[in-house]
Amino acid sequence: MADYLRSRQRRGRWFHYYRRSGKEISLEVHGLPPHDPRVMAAYWAEHVRWEHRPPDAVTPKRHTFAWAVDLYLSGCNDWAEYAESTKKTRLAILRRYVAAQGDRLLSEITQKAIEIALYEKGGQAAVGEYKALKPVFEHMRRLHIIERNPMAGMELDRPKSKGFPTADAEDIAAFIAHWDIGTVERLVFDLALYTGAARVDLAAIGRHNMGSGLLTFDRQKTGVTCNVPLTAELRGVIARTPDIAPTFILNKYGKPYTPESLGNLFRDAAVAVGMKARLHGLRKAFCVYWAEQGKSTHQIAAMAGHLTLGEVERYTRAVDRQQIVRLIVEGA
Template sequence: MRKYPYLRSKRRRGRWFHTYRRGDREISLGVHGLHPTDPQVIAAWAAEHARWEFSPPDTPTPSPETFAWGVDIYKAGPHWPTLSAETRKNREAILRRYVRAQGARPLRTISTADIEAALSAKGGNAAANELKAIRPVFAHLAKIKFIPRDPTQGIAIERPKTKGHPTASSAEIAKFQERWPIGTRERLIFDLALYTGAARVDLASLGRRNIDGGMIIFERHKTGVETIVPLTHELRAVIARTPDIAPAFVLTSRGKPYSKESLGNIFRDAAAAAGVNFRLHGLRKAFCVYWAEQGRSTHQIATMAGHLTLKEVERYTRDADRKRMIQLLVESS
């Protein structure tokens, strides 16, 4: 039987008792009566161990079988570490709010109707995001038999239908290029975004270290998907305007990479000054249109853009002014 650090399991009068003993403290795991190999015992140990290893000192242990306790059980399980850092950050904020409001509530008293009421009060995209954050918690707890059933089963939230970020049109691209000529920081951000198709979080960190032969290769921060972009003539010309030795292509006045927020704010202001409506994500869509007009297949574009689904690429390239787009890109190089 595998030994887990600081786990103490003792049998008294025919019944198992489990504690986490570390230093001069011994904390009940709240899963007494179960065999030491039971998944519930291991899950409770993992949550307490993670609290000691990664939380601030003297972080209190939630009461057993409460919602706060269940969140800790889930985060110490196998699913949470597989999420991207950005997804964990966003869901952590949601779970923290729920723990503040309902942390002391016993898990078995939380019903489907309770969750639906809370989500309905929120509504829209916020409700959809909150469901995505709390559903895995209850699914995990049901899987290891801490609760009899997952109360989020059957709950569906329809996101409001929106057009999303607009694709940069050929006319808007021309206006931006006219307002921000080559040599300006704003134009450098624009050109790199257009020719790499990188999202702002990835654009902020891209540098010469990502060049491998005739390609730029990087892992998308959001999904972990490897992205491979050809070094076209236009992209080579843009890179040639950046410092030879630098941590990233786009740098602050102090020679440091921008944060994704700062990069987005700079581009937002630059777009407003040029009188256009698109954002960096609109250039990511234009990147897909560019390669579609070059004759690349949906699969190839998906690889270059780092998309997980072909539908995303098809959505970006639909109903676009492709002929004018490619003509403009060639003329501006």
């Protein structure tokens, strides 16, 4: 129920306000009848902001880009469901745009202006900003604050990329030769190789994920469940981790690594041996290994928690598979 909606007529014209804690805020949809969808959209947008923002938060001027971002971050269900890593990246982008264009009225923001800004940015940076900005305008459209998403139908030149390099046979051999069993660098390497876990998941998995011959965990990025076989090699690596610990990998203080610090640790370890691949490259190698073992694309997707089969197919192309299999099995 719209408990804080105050609508009243003056000389036959409707006026609508959000009244709460002694404050009365104009919803700026005057002239419309109380049950018009645009009135209710304006009400719920304001209500969500009050529910999820600190009471002393400064409200941006209505119908500006900063105001749109404020409503999006506090009230969009899609935003709430993003992985924390995605939120962190996109929030940084949105804050930069608010600082530069926050006072700009939504009605003044055209597709042409956005296209020019993204074209000037170029490359993957433009792709990232496109992904961050488009949902904000779409949220405004769904609230009936704007009639059309200015980014709808926008074509973006996406740079061709081979993605993160896959750890090849030479990478694996060099790392195994340099980092001895017992070092945290080797533990991170082995677990990443045998589980195929992404950085954010690798930092969180532990014995609590083991059961029925599988290491099972939900990917933080997508929520998709990974079911990794507890092979003899993986069991051997796990046996070298503390029996009672929240995660397999612990720092020198006996606490789990953050995903960022774990990624930095492995980056430095990889650089030390001249290895171009990073943790994501080991995730790709994991997929290649199981492809060589005769597992189907569907089975590998279930192990690695991929959303699409195309992701798995990209990972398992044109790699020295036989050598990778031999090094994974014999290198532990």
